[in-house]
Structure formats: structure tokens, C-alpha cells
Amino acid sequence: MKHYPEPILKLINSLSKLPGVGKKTAERLALHMLHAPNHEAATLAADIIELKTSIRLCSICFALTDKENCNICSDPLRDQTIICVVENPTDMAAIEKSNAFSGTYHILGGALSPIDGIGPDDIRIKELFKRCESKKIKEIILATKTNVEGEATASYIFEKLKKVSSKITRIASGIPMGGDLQYIDQLTMQKAMEKRYGI
Amino acid sequence: MKHYPEPILKLINSLSKLPGVGKKTAERLALHMLHAPNHEAATLAADIIELKTSIRLCSICFALTDKENCNICSDPLRDQTIICVVENPTDMAAIEKSNAFSGTYHILGGALSPIDGIGPDDIRIKELFKRCESKKIKEIILATKTNVEGEATASYIFEKLKKVSSKITRIASGIPMGGDLQYIDQLTMQKAMEKRYGI
Numbered sequence: 001m002k003h004y005p006e007p008i009l010k011l012i013n014s015l016s017k018l019p020g021v022g023k024k025t026a027e028r029l030a031l032h033m034l035h036a037p038n039h040e041a042a043t044l045a046a047d048i049i050e051l052k053t054s055i056r057l058c059s060i061c062f063a064l065t066d067k068e069n070c071n072i073c074s075d076p077l078r079d080q081t082i083i084c085v086v087e088n089p090t091d092m093a094a095i096e097k098s099n100a101f102s103g104t105y106h107i108l109g110g111a112l113s114p115i116d117g118i119g120p121d122d123i124r125i126k127e128l129f130k131r132c133e134s135k136k137i138k139e140i141i142l143a144t145k146t147n148v149e150g151e152a153t154a155s156y157i158f159e160k161l162k163k164v165s166s167k168i169t170r171i172a173s174g175i176p177m178g179g180d181l182q183y184i185d186q187l188t189m190q191k192a193m194e195k196r197y198g199i
Numbered sequence: 200m201k202h203y204p205e206p207i208l209k210l211i212n213s214l215s216k217l218p219g220v221g222k223k224t225a226e227r228l229a230l231h232m233l234h235a236p237n238h239e240a241a242t243l244a245a246d247i248i249e250l251k252t253s254i255r256l257c258s259i260c261f262a263l264t265d266k267e268n269c270n271i272c273s274d275p276l277r278d279q280t281i282i283c284v285v286e287n288p289t290d291m292a293a294i295e296k297s298n299a300f301s302g303t304y305h306i307l308g309g310a311l312s313p314i315d316g317i318g319p320d321d322i323r324i325k326e327l328f329k330r331c332e333s334k335k336i337k338e339i340i341l342a343t344k345t346n347v348e349g350e351a352t353a354s355y356i357f358e359k360l361k362k363v364s365s366k367i368t369r370i371a372s373g374i375p376m377g378g379d380l381q382y383i384d385q386l387t388m389q390k391a392m393e394k395r396y397g398i
Contacts, residue, residue, distance in 0.1 A: 003295040005265040007253045011246040017239060019231050025219065031289060032218050033247060034254055034263070040216060041251045045244040047210040048232060052240045054206045055233055064233070066204040090230060096202040 008034070060131070062107040062124055064089050072104055079103040081138040085128060085157065087111050087145055095143065103141075106131065111149035112156055125157060132164055143171040207233070259330070261306040261323055263288050271303055278302040280337040284327060284356065286310050286344055294342065302338075305330065310348035311355055324356060331363055342370040 004012070008030055015026035033041050057063070058070035061083075065071070072078050082103030086092050092105050108123040120126075132140065142157060144150035158168055174192035175184055184192070203211070207229055214225035232240050256262070257269035260282075264270070271277050281302030285291045291304050307322040319325075331339065341356060343349035357367055373391035374383055383391070 003270065003292060005254060005263055005269070007246070007249045007265050008263060011243075011250045014239075014243040014246045017235075017243075018228050020224070020227070027292075028219070029217050030250065033250060036216075038251055040213075041247050044210075044213040044216075045247040047206070047213045048240050048244040048247075050206045051210050051229065051232060052237055055204060064204055064207060066206050070204070071202065093202060093226075 057107075061105045062109065062127070063092060063105055077102070081136055082141065083128070083131065083137055083139075084141040084143050085154075086143050087150065087153070091143065091145070101141075103139075108144070108153065111144055111153040113149045113152075120156065123153075125160075128157065129160065129164075132161060137165060139167045139169060140165050141169050141171060146173050256306075260304045261308060261326070262291060262304055276301070280335055281340065282327070282330065282336055282338075283340040283342050284353075285342050286349065286352070290342065290344070300340075302340075307343070307352065310343055310352040312348045312351075319355065322352075324359075327356065328359065328363075331360060336364060338366045338368060339364050340368050340370060345372050 011030045011033070012023065012026040015021055015029050016023050018026075021029070033044075054066045055064055056066070058065045058068075058073055060069055060073040063070040063072065067074070073080075079102055083106050084092075084095065084101055084103055085106045085108060086095065087108050087110060089107060092107060095101050095105075106124070106128050108125065108128070110118055110123045112118060112120065112123065131137070140157075140161060142154040144153045154170055158170075161168055172195065173188065174195060175181065175188065181189075210229045210232070211222065211225040214220055214228050215222050217225075220228070232243075253265045254263055255265070257264045257267075257272055259268055259272040262269040262271065266273070272279075278301055282305050283291075283294065283300055283302055284305045284307060285294065286307050286309060288306060291306060294300050294304075305323070305327050307324065307327070309317055309322045311317060311319065311322065330336070339356075339360060341353040343352045353369055357369075360367055371394065372387065373394060374380065374387065380388075
């Protein structure tokens with residue numbers, strides 16, 4: 001791509017560091033920006049800067065926010081006595097999208113993974129325990145991922161909290177809605193059979 | 200996505216205006232930037248701004264450049280007596296990548312298209328004529344696209360220039376290298392048969 005002038009090459013290079021953006025896509029994006037209205041490119045640049053300067057973590061649940069506490073923790077309509085424990089903000093976003101939960105969250109910032117050297121002190125488990133001690137919590141929903149690390153993290157938290165909290169639940173596993181049984185993996189099928197319920 | 204704080208939503212919105220970037224991809228990119236090192240995001244923002252302020256068109260061939268003349272027009276090793284006429288900078292980039300051409304370019308900035316209201320005065324045909332008059336040009340290669348508009352543009356330029364220039368050529372059409380004959384469309388096959396050459 002050496003035939004492009006330096007400023008275009010620099011932008012292509014920066015863009016291609018984004019996930020899922022290769023040299024070809026970066027080239028297309030850069031040329032698009034070149035022809036886009038000036039204010040559009042300026043807005044994008046400003047938004048990137050604003051993101052990096054204004055986003056912080058909620059002091060209660062560690063969700064992403066631009067204030068001291070996040071919208072959910074400061075919402076009086078949300079049930080502050082129910083905590084849904086998730087690994088990261090995208091998991092929280094997925095639950096919020098479903099509109100199936102009206103309590104609050106606790107974002108761990110990862111999952112236990114001895115193989116990667118991530119122990120209980122590397123994710124926000126202590127902070128969760130502190131929240132459970134200081135406030136009247138009626139239920140803790142463990143919504144960590146359903147892979148090995150997520151399951152291990154859920155077990156660990158359950159073991160530590162079962163003396164303190166009266167009700168600890170785990171988000172349900174099973175056949176996805178609309179899922180075809182023939183394409184379901186063995187583990188999911190085992191879980192779905194094991195957790196079958198009376199109707 | 201209303202559960203994200205405002206700065207993230209703003210960036211997602213700006214990113215999703217880019218071609219091929221939907222809401223989902225924009226969300227992923229924004230969250231990536233959030234976790235990327237500060238200098239990486241700052242560089243990207245600065246590169247966008249620099250692109251919009253420093254890129255201009257070469258005064259000779261109308262290629263993208265950050266100087267008065269582009270690298271090719273100011274390169275003494277390029278043959279200034281051969282002009283390859285293309286529709287836009289990406290076409291020029293494609294030819295440059297092939298390393299098959301050592302002359303100069305002329306970027307029209309589009310193709311004739313009566314249906315879209317694009318006539319000879321809307322693309323840089325006049326500027327091409329002026330270049331052909333003022334300098335000793337040995338060959339003009341018409342490398343507009345091989346669609347209807349590109350072919351029409353090539354014909355138009357050929358008709359206007361045939362009195363002035365001694366040698367006007369058209370980039371070859373035919374079966375792409377490595378192309379399987381059974382998947383070639385009818386028009387390309389007709390062209391390939393018509394333009395067959397002795398070996």
C-alpha cells in the first residue's frame with residue numbers, strides 16, 4: 001500500500017489494530033473517512049477521546065459508567081437486594097437486553113483460571129463478599145459463563161457465600177430456545193436432562 | 200443498548216456510520232477501545248483528524264496526496280509520457296499493487312452516467328485533455344471499469360482524444376488468471392473469445 005500518502009497509511013495502520021479489522025477493511029474505512037463529511041470524522045475522533053477520558057467503573061458494582069455510580073445502582077426502581085454476578089460488562093449487557101432482570105449486578109472482571117494465573121484475588125470476589133456482608137441481600141444469582149472457568153468461579157463463590165447468604169442461585173443451562181436437538185452438544189444435553197423440570 | 204453509559208453509546212453510534220460496521224461490530228470495537236492502551240486510542244483519533252486536514256488532490260493527476268504533487272507525478276523514474284486513466288484512487292491502488300505499470304495516472308473521480316446525472320463536466324475529463332495537449336504524451340491507457348459506465352467513459356474519451364493522441368489503448372478484458380471457465384459470465388466469455396490472441 002506504499003502508494004498511498006503517509007497520513008492514509010498511518011490511519012490504515014491504526015485501524016488495522018482493531019479486532020476483526022484487517023488491512024483490506026482498514027483501507028476501505030480510511031478511504032470512507034476521507035470522503036465522509038469533516039464533522040463526521042471529527043465526531044468520531046472526539047468520541048474516541050471522550051470514551052477514554054470519561055468512562056470509569058461504578059464504585060458499587062464495577063459496571064462501566066461515566067458517573068460515580070452506574071445507572072442501575074442509582075436507579076430506585078431496581079431491586080438492590082438481588083445481585084446478579086457476571087464476568088464482564090458484555091455479559092451484563094446481554095442480560096439487560098433480555099429485560100428479564102430487575103435487580104443489580106456485580107461485575108467480577110473475569111473468571112478464575114489457574115492455568116492463566118488468575119486467582120480469587122485477581123477478580124472482584126472480595127468486593128462481592130463485602131457487598132453481601134454490609135447490605136441485606138436476599139438473593140445472589142451466579143451468571144458466570146457456562147465454560148470450565150465460569151463454572152469453577154460459580155462453585156468457588158457458592159462455597160464461600162453459602163454460610164452468609166440464604167439464597168444463591170445459578171442461571172439455568174439447557175437447550176437454547178428454538179434450538180434443534182440434533183445439533184446440541186453432549187454436555188448441554190446432559191445438563192438439560194439433568195435439570196429437567198415438572199410441567 | 201441503553202444500559203451503556205452515554206460516551207460509549209456516542210462512540211458506538213459514530214462507529215456504526217462506517218461502511219460494513221453494524222451496531223454489533225460497533226459495540227465490539229468501542230469496548231475494545233475502552234480496554235486498549237490510552238495511546239492507541241489517542242493515535243487513532245489523531246490519525247483521523249490528520250487524514251481530514253492533510254490529504255488533498257495532486258495538482259497534476261488528482262491522486263490523493265499530502266503534498267502539492269503526488270509521489271508518482273514527482274518521481275523522475277516514472278514515465279511521464281504514459282497516462283493511465285482510472286475512475287478513482289482505489290483503482291489506481293489496485294494497478295500499483297500489481298507492479299505492472301511505471302507511467303503516471305489520471306484520476307477522473309467517477310465515470311459518465313447519464314442516469315445519475317453525471318456528464319463530462321462532472322468528472323475530470325477536461326483536465327485530462329489539457330494534460331494531453333500541453334505535454335508530449337506517447338500513450339493513454341484507458342483503465343476505467345469494465346461495466347457500462349466505465350466502457351461508456353472509455354469510448355467518450357477515445358472519441359475526443361483520437362485526433363490529438365497517436366496511441367490510445369484499453370486495459371484488457373478476459374478470463375481472470377486461475378479462473379475456472381465454467382464460472383465465467385457470458386459477457387466476459389464473449390470478450391475473452393473476441394480478444395483472443397495468437398501465441
